[in-house]
Amino acid sequence: xxxxxxxxxxxxxxxxxxxxxxxxxxxxxxxxxxxxxxxxxxxxxxxxxxxxxxxxxxxxxxxxxxxxxxxxxxxxxxxxxxxxxxxxxxxxxxxxxxxxxxx
Numbered sequence: 486x487x488x489x490x491x492x493x494x495x496x497x498x499x500x501x502x503x504x505x506x507x508x509x510x511x512x513x514x515x516x517x518x519x520x521x522x523x524x525x526x527x528x529x530x531x532x533x534x535x536x537x538x539x540x541x542x543x544x545x546x547x548x549x550x551x552x553x554x555x556x557x558x559x560x561x562x563x564x565x566x567x568x569x570x571x572x573x574x575x576x577x578x579x580x581x582x583x584x585x586x587x588x
Contacts, residue, residue: 491528492521494547515555522552 492513501508513521526548533541553563 492518492525519552519555522548522555526552 493510498508498510526545529541529544529548532538533545550560550563553560558566
């Protein structure tokens with residue numbers, strides 16, 4: 486038996502069972518769910534840093550969407566918010582790096 490104690494994607498139990506294995510899964514309460522989403526966010530970010538694998542960015546997006554949904558914000562709304570912020574402050578396409586500001 487291997488112990489994981491981590492947040493998993495919704496279809497993982499089904500995939501485990503199809504592989505002929507058994508698993509124990511619980512449904513988290515809201516406060517625990519958000520805490521584990523935040524841990525998963527860091528885990529996936531660390532995995533991206535190590536591997537530079539684009540698949541890790543896909544996982545990050547899924548977690549960001551789940552966190553937003555937990556706060557009552559749809560994917561559509563978060564994209565609208567992103568576009569508004571991009572319009573006001575820009576994106577990161579110009580590769581600008583701020584060194585200092587003279588007061």
